Amino acid sequence: MSETTSFSGNKGLQIEEKLIFEMGNPGAVAVDLPEPGPVDLDRMGGVRKRADLALPDLSEPQVVRHYTRLSQKNYGIDTGFYPLGSCTMKHNPRLSEKVARLPGLADLHPFQPRQTVQGALEVIDQLAWWLKQLTGMPAVAMSPAAGAHGEWCGLMAIRAAHEDSGQGHRRRVLVPESAHGTNPATAAMCGYSVDPIPAKENGRVDLDALKAKLGPDVAALMLTNPNTCGLFESEIIEIAAAVHGAGAYFYCDGANFNAIVGRVKVADLGIDAMHINLHKTFSTPHGGGGPGAGPTVLSAALAPFAPVPYVVSGPDGLELVEGRREGTKPFGRVKGFHGQFGVFVRALAYILSMGADGLRQASSDAVLNANYLQARLGDVLTPSFDGPCMHEALFDDRFLKDTGVTTLDFAKALIDEGYHPMTMYFPLVVHGALLMEPTETESKEALDQFIAVVRGLAEKAKAGAAEDFKAAPRHTPRRRLDETLAARTPILRWKA
Amino acid sequence: MRYLPLTESDRAAMLADIGVKDVDALFRDVPAAARLAEALPLPRHQGELEVERAFTRMAGKNLSAGCAPFFMGAGVYRHHIPAAVDQLLLRGEFLTAYTPYQPEVSQGTLQALFEFQTQVAMVTGMEVANASMYDGATACAEAAIMACRVTKRRKVLLSGSLHPHYVETTETSLRFTEMEAEPLPPDPLGLEDLLGRLDGDTACVVVQNPGFFGGIRDLRPLAAICHELGALLVVMVAEPTSLGLFDSPGAMGADIVVAEGQSLGMGMNFGGPGLGLFATRDKFVRQMPGRLAGQTLDVDGKRGWVLTLSTREQHIRREKATSNICTNSGLCALAFSIHLTLLGGTGFTRLAELNHAKAVQLEQKLSQVKGLRVLPDSYYNEFAVHLGDEVKAAEVVDRLVDKGILAGVPASRFYPTWPELAPVLIVAATEMNTEDDMDRLVAALKETLS
Numbered sequence: 001m002s003e004t005t006s007f008s009g010n011k012g013l014q015i016e017e018k019l020i021f022e023m024g025n026p027g028a029v030a031v032d033l034p035e036p037g038p039v040d041l042d043r044m045g046g047v048r049k050r051a052d053l054a055l056p057d058l059s060e061p062q063v064v065r066h067y068t069r070l071s072q073k074n075y076g077i078d079t080g081f082y083p084l085g086s087c088t089m090k091h092n093p094r095l096s097e098k099v100a101r102l103p104g105l106a107d108l109h110p111f112q113p114r115q116t117v118q119g120a121l122e123v124i125d126q127l128a129w130w131l132k133q134l135t136g137m138p139a140v141a142m143s144p145a146a147g148a149h150g151e152w153c154g155l156m157a158i159r160a161a162h163e164d165s166g167q168g169h170r171r172r173v174l175v176p177e178s179a180h181g182t183n184p185a186t187a188a189m190c191g192y193s194v195d196p197i198p199a200k201e202n203g204r205v206d207l208d209a210l211k212a213k214l215g216p217d218v219a220a221l222m223l224t225n226p227n228t229c230g231l232f233e234s235e236i237i238e239i240a241a242a243v244h245g246a247g248a249y250f251y252c253d254g255a256n257f258n259a260i261v262g263r264v265k266v267a268d269l270g271i272d273a274m275h276i277n278l279h280k281t282f283s284t285p286h287g288g289g290g291p292g293a294g295p296t297v298l299s300a301a302l303a304p305f306a307p308v309p310y311v312v313s314g315p316d317g318l319e320l321v322e323g324r325r326e327g328t329k330p331f332g333r334v335k336g337f338h339g340q341f342g343v344f345v346r347a348l349a350y351i352l353s354m355g356a357d358g359l360r361q362a363s364s365d366a367v368l369n370a371n372y373l374q375a376r377l378g379d380v381l382t383p384s385f386d387g388p389c390m391h392e393a394l395f396d397d398r399f400l401k402d403t404g405v406t407t408l409d410f411a412k413a414l415i416d417e418g419y420h421p422m423t424m425y426f427p428l429v430v431h432g433a434l435l436m437e438p439t440e441t442e443s444k445e446a447l448d449q450f451i452a453v454v455r456g457l458a459e460k461a462k463a464g465a466a467e468d469f470k471a472a473p474r475h476t477p478r479r480r481l482d483e484t485l486a487a488r489t490p491i492l493r494w495k496a
Numbered sequence: 497m498r499y500l501p502l503t504e505s506d507r508a509a510m511l512a513d514i515g516v517k518d519v520d521a522l523f524r525d526v527p528a529a530a531r532l533a534e535a536l537p538l539p540r541h542q543g544e545l546e547v548e549r550a551f552t553r554m555a556g557k558n559l560s561a562g563c564a565p566f567f568m569g570a571g572v573y574r575h576h577i578p579a580a581v582d583q584l585l586l587r588g589e590f591l592t593a594y595t596p597y598q599p600e601v602s603q604g605t606l607q608a609l610f611e612f613q614t615q616v617a618m619v620t621g622m623e624v625a626n627a628s629m630y631d632g633a634t635a636c637a638e639a640a641i642m643a644c645r646v647t648k649r650r651k652v653l654l655s656g657s658l659h660p661h662y663v664e665t666t667e668t669s670l671r672f673t674e675m676e677a678e679p680l681p682p683d684p685l686g687l688e689d690l691l692g693r694l695d696g697d698t699a700c701v702v703v704q705n706p707g708f709f710g711g712i713r714d715l716r717p718l719a720a721i722c723h724e725l726g727a728l729l730v731v732m733v734a735e736p737t738s739l740g741l742f743d744s745p746g747a748m749g750a751d752i753v754v755a756e757g758q759s760l761g762m763g764m765n766f767g768g769p770g771l772g773l774f775a776t777r778d779k780f781v782r783q784m785p786g787r788l789a790g791q792t793l794d795v796d797g798k799r800g801w802v803l804t805l806s807t808r809e810q811h812i813r814r815e816k817a818t819s820n821i822c823t824n825s826g827l828c829a830l831a832f833s834i835h836l837t838l839l840g841g842t843g844f845t846r847l848a849e850l851n852h853a854k855a856v857q858l859e860q861k862l863s864q865v866k867g868l869r870v871l872p873d874s875y876y877n878e879f880a881v882h883l884g885d886e887v888k889a890a891e892v893v894d895r896l897v898d899k900g901i902l903a904g905v906p907a908s909r910f911y912p913t914w915p916e917l918a919p920v921l922i923v924a925a926t927e928m929n930t931e932d933d934m935d936r937l938v939a940a941l942k943e944t945l946s
Contacts, residue, residue, distance in 0.1 A: 092591065107560040444510060483802050492781070
């Protein structure tokens with residue numbers, strides 16, 4: 001037996017764990033339920049299940065150990081620095097988790113009579129108030145479930161508004177080449193065609209090229225601001241004016257709102273609609289990929305088309321509007337029930353904790369941290385653009401030229417150093433992109449350690465250690481995984 | 497501020513390293529006209545104690561389900577969630593991780609998703625399931641869109657058994673597209689003629705089982721006709737614990753099964769977040785929306801998991817993607833999976849039998865209420881009742897709230913323009929309901945309806 005293997009296959013705290021379907025023994029229980037008595041076949045509609053499900057039977061200790069071991073194979077913000085650009089992986093306050101579990105908020109049914117849920121409606125109403133105050137926008141659709149869902153909500157409102165004003169022939173949406181993939185995918189879902197617009201050398205939208213693309217068939221511009229290169233669109237007010245001048249609407253992807261909360265009101269930029277990722281800016285947990293929430297603020301022109309439901313104040317307190325009301329033309333409903341309520345509670349807890357002063361300090365610190373990374377790494381990596389960045393710093397792979405090391409290799413080497421990699425190969429407009437978003441919840445000490453590691457790796461790459469990089473990561477529960485094999489021979493479930 | 501680690505001296509040192517005078521200098525690309533010079537005139541930061549107090553006050557204004565005999569369903573169900581579920585969800589490595597794009601540091605999430613996909617495929621009787629959608633309603637809409645993509649047809653027939661929120665969400669999703677939703681009227685008695693509405697343009701029929709009004713149907717005849725005409729059968733399951741008791745939609749011939757997973761692992765949370773389950777046949781997998789975890793090997797030949805078949809998805813395909821979905825409901829999927837693992841095959845079946853037994857018991861007790869009729873003749877843990885021709889169910893619900901009882905969901909909330917549904921109340925019973933709860937409901941109904 002070599003030094004690196006063990007009889008068990010385990011490596012200290014890294015414990016191999018089988019699938020649940022490979023464990024258990026029939027008859028074991030982890031939930032003690034009362035005896036249901038004989039089944040009343042009269043009420044079964046003749047479709048009582050004939051075969052047993054092959055779900056394994058396990059006891060509670062086995063189940064708890066299984067998921068605990070799985071959790072130990074994951075990296076989270078709680079584990080360490082997570083500079084994943086465009087994802088805003090900031091600390092998730094535990095107070096938010098605590099208040100979200102208060103029975104008076106968690107144990108509520110969405111269709112309870114409104115006199116029994118005034119406090120829940122107040123949570124939605126208060127959060128909506130804050131989102132409107134922070135953006136300066138007059139209305140917000142609270143129900144979208146995620147960022148992409150909020151984009152869809154915003155574009156549906158735009159389409160509905162154009163249809164309503166006899167402008168339904170507008171079917172083209174302008175999207176910068178640097179946009180996140182959800183933007184064009186969303187536009188397509190609303191029946192729009194997508195027309196890419198180029199960027200200038202400084203990473204911003206080319207205003208002249210945009211103007212040339214505007215026309216009577218253009219429905220909207222979808223623009224991320226700060227953009228996916230981590231830059232503020234400095235000509236945004238002129239952009240908005242040009243878009244409006246052509247009779248189109250301006251959709252802003254608010255994924256990067258964390259950079260500007262309390263420092264810019266998006267209403268002052270001429271935006272008609274913008275989604276806000278509560279799971280980014282307002283710090284609700286990402287949960288390994290959701291649930292999120294994507295409330296979408298709307299201008300006065302789009303507000304009448306907001307989807308149902310929404311909360312209004314009536315003579316008997318707060319009420320939910322679930323149908324069409326006088327003077328409104330909701331474009332429909334985007335999901336079941338009343339939005340991601342559990343996420344709202346957490347986001348509001350964060351907002352109340354931070355306050356106006358704390359939110360402004362957070363965006364300031366987020367931008368400061370990113371610029372600090374850019375300044376301290378700028379001489380060993382290759383920043384893509386000159387000048388200050390916003391909340392994330394973008395580098396390209398010129399610094400790896402002729403080293404034989406790719407952006408991917410570099411990211412995998414960071415894993416062995418105990419870090420979650422930065423976002424790689426996005427945005428697409430930069431070659432071999434490395435997008436680092438430190439967020440405001442990292443200390444200077446944590447940044448300094450990371451900087452030292454990245455500098456060390458960059459120097460090592462330049463010194464000619466490609467083989468080492470290609471072999472990374474070495475210390476993870478699994479090393480590089482064969483994604484081609486996974487796609488060519490898909491195994492998407494366990495089979496006996 | 498407790499979430500911000502930088503001190504003033506840190507900030508000063510960092511600004512010096514960057515070579516700017518102050519943080520404002522970093523915002524120089526913001527047009528001057530749009531820069532805010534100071535914090536907005538809104539409430540300032542607060543300590544944990546103050547924030548907790550604010551939420552305790554708001555929570556106190558609500559009547560939580562645990563404080564009342566509770567019989568509400570209609571798409572969100574109250575079940576007992578084993579304590580281990582939430583304790584495990586709160587592990588930071590699950591709670592604070594991102595989507596598992598870096599598989600070497602995400603094997604926990606990926607293996608859990610692979611197990612989740614397997615469980616969903618098993619309970620729905622399908623071959624393959626994805627890593628989840630936002631909720632049942634959006635999963636239903638995505639299923640309709642996928643059916644149009646698969647069949648290259650444009651018409652989506654929505655049964656009157658379908659939850660009105662699923663209908664509305666699907667109609668909205670098809671608005672402004674080449675596809676067309678054809679919703680049928682609400683169908684409390686299970687009498688609708690779906691077969692007569694099918695034609696060569698029909699991409700799919702979407703039915704809910706158990707139906708919104710509680711009824712169970714054998715879907716085999718419908719599946720046979722759909723397939724004969726080249727349409728897909730989409731089956732929506734609003735209450736997934738029912739799959740422990742009835743033939744699975746897959747066994748009855750469904751082509752796509754979508755479900756709201758909230759019943760397992762999650763509380764009600766005023767209706768959100770939910771969990772969209774999405775399962776189909778292997779042959780349609782490349783037309784599926786959403787993330788998929790798949791098995792593979794690492795460079796040492798060890799089994800592991802990655803996100804796969806992403807050429808369907810927006811980050812690769814952009815405007816040609818199968819959906820714009822990016823984030824799903826990862827943590828809710830984990831909750832569902834942990835709960836189902838705790839139940840096991842034996843527990844899942846027993847839980848379903850228990851729910852059905854509670855509903856049968858409730859029906860028997862309600863039969864003592866004069867003028868009340870149970871509408872469906874088969875059901876799982878929920879059924880619609882007719883309270884009497886002149887009775888308005890919504891008013892009865894309000895009067896029962898005054899007696900501290902959350903009696904059910906009036907159909908008029910969804911169908912305000914259907915006077916014949918005004919007396920209809922949808923009631924659910926789960927393992928949470930005691931006999932005493934039922935007796936209190938019956939007594940209160942007798943008093944209110946007399």
